[in-house]
Amino acid sequence: MAGFFTEDCLYKVTTAENHKLGFEAGIIYADTKGMLIDRIVSLRQANIYEKQSYRHILGLPTIVKNGGGEAECETPFIVARIMHDGKTDIFATGRYLDTCRLAGDELKFSSKIVVCDSSRIDTLMAIPL
């Protein structure tokens, strides 16, 4: 996943309320690719959590701004969580505020802000959104 990001990048998971109020701190915050990798490794190796899986469904992206080698787009999402026993519920909904930048001949994320609609997000967020 980190490979989809540029070297200097921002990945943040926050709530609609905090985002509107301009609060920087989020549920997850990484502002370098190194921090992002740390975070992923820790999730893969250290955290112990109930076996579960997530299913992301993305709606149609809207390009908000485009030009100068960068594009900003906004994409709504819904994430379902499938517990070990098969029980499925809505885990999160919200929108991705993404900035994409040309890195060589590839498009990479220079910023991905995940704005969750609900302020009640599981404190143990096992997998980034």
Added chain:
Amino acid sequence: MAGFFTEDCLYKVTTAENHKLGFEAGIIYADTKGMLIDRIVSLRQANIYEKQSYRHILGLPTIVKNGGGEAECETPFIVARIMHDGKTDIFATGRYLDTCRLAGDELKFSSKIVVCDSSRIDTLMAIPL
């Protein structure tokens, strides 16, 4: 939102059952842009309802008919409702039956019929679908 519609337009929210039976009346009905604006203003200013938000996810649109400056398309949707306390559930599912028309150099909706799958829609529909 009204800006996405042509001057003479139809916006209707109905149920799959009523739509199949050809009933005109819907949960919400506006057949001019003026009515649509009225409806939106009343929702924004007059209605008092529990703070909540909605998340729309649209599936891939299918173009059903195209030609003569108009296109008809059908797009499935799912709407999640996020209550003030963070509780999230499926509020509605269904499909948009849209007719788009060229108005100058912009595509606008000349008709948007929202066909909800469930016949049990909250009587207090705070926000149009």
Added chain:
Amino acid sequence: MAGFFTEDCLYKVTTAENHKLGFEAGIIYADTKGMLIDRIVSLRQANIYEKQSYRHILGLPTIVKNGGGEAECETPFIVARIMHDGKTDIFATGRYLDTCRLAGDELKFSSKIVVCDSSRIDTLMAIPL
């Protein structure tokens, strides 16, 4: 629906766990167009089940492989089930693993494997996914 498939085709509904373990048997299995038609006819004519409807929302498809007249793509999905009384819940989530082939000037499915995230799928699957 069968018209979207090539004559020799594979349609299978399975679970993520079985798919990962390489098990062939699925919840639904048809490896010819004839079997597929049989299955659909039996659903339409013979099965008696509570009136309900399903709403499929597909996310954005990813083309995994392309060339030689065939393309493989993967598309995530979420299916909501709307019961007769209007109650709506998440019925299934997962991904479609599709192979599309040019048949004349039309693209048809030569294979569609439906991998459900949950291992707890209703034993009475009234309608194929």
